[in-house]
Amino acid sequence: MLLKVAQATSACNGIRNDKSVALQKALNFYANTFKQANPMDETDRQILQILKDDGRAAYSDIGKRIGLSEGAVRKRIKTLTDSGTIRKFTVKVDVAEGAEAITLLSTNPSFPTLSVSERIRKIPNVETLYEVTGEYDIVAVISGMSVVEVNECVEKIRRVEGIVKTNTMIVLRSW
Numbered sequence: 431m432l433l434k435v436a437q438a439t440s441a442c443n444g445i446r447n448d449k450s451v452a453l454q455k456a457l458n459f460y461a462n463t464f465k466q467a468n469p470m471d472e473t474d475r476q477i478l479q480i481l482k483d484d485g486r487a488a489y490s491d492i493g494k495r496i497g498l499s500e501g502a503v504r505k506r507i508k509t510l511t512d513s514g515t516i517r518k519f520t521v522k523v524d525v526a527e528g529a530e531a532i533t534l535l536s537t538n539p540s541f542p543t544l545s546v547s548e549r550i551r552k553i554p555n556v557e558t559l560y561e562v563t564g565e566y567d568i569v570a571v572i573s574g575m576s577v578v579e580v581n582e583c584v585e586k587i588r589r590v591e592g593i594v595k596t597n598t599m600i601v602l603r604s605w
Contacts, residue, residue, distance in 0.1 A: 534566040541592030555583040
C-alpha cells in the first residue's frame with residue numbers, strides 16, 4: 431500500500447492538486463504509522479541503557495559514548511519521552527536512606543482493573559504499577575523517606591474502591 435501511494439505521488443510530477451495533496455497526506459499517515467510501530471532503534475536502546483545506569487548523565491556525555499551530537503541526543507530523548515517510552519525521570523533513594531515496599535493487590539472483579547490502577551497511580555509515593563496475572567491483579571512499588579510514609583501510602587491504596595486484599599512486603603535490601 432505504501433509503495434502504491436509513493437508511486438501515485440511521484441506520478442503527479444510535482445503538480446500540486448487535490449489528488450496529489452491527498453496522496454501526500456496518505457503517505458505521511460502511513461510513514462507515521464510505521465514509525466510508531468517501530469519507534470526505537472539500537473541507538474535509542476543505548477540511550478535508555480545509559481539513562482537507566484545514570485539518570486543524571488548529561489546529553490553531551492551520552493552523545494560522546496554513542497557517537498551522536500548533544501542536540502541529537504536531546505531530540506531522541508524528547509521523542510522517547512513524547513512517545514511514552516520514557517514515562518518519568520525519578521530519584522531512587524537507597525533503602526538505607528528511605529523505605530521501599532512492594533504491595534500485591536487483589537481487586538473486586540466487578541471493578542475494571544484499569545480504572546483501579548488509574549486511581550492508585552495518582553497516590554503520592556506510588557512509583558510503579560504492574561497489572562499482573564496470578565493470585566493478585568496489581569503490584570505497586572512504593573517508596574518514601576520512612577516506613578511511616580510508605581505505610582500511609584499503603585493505607586491510601588487500601589481505601590481505593592475496588593481493592594479487596596493487600597499483601598505488603600517492606601524491602602530490606604536492594605542491589
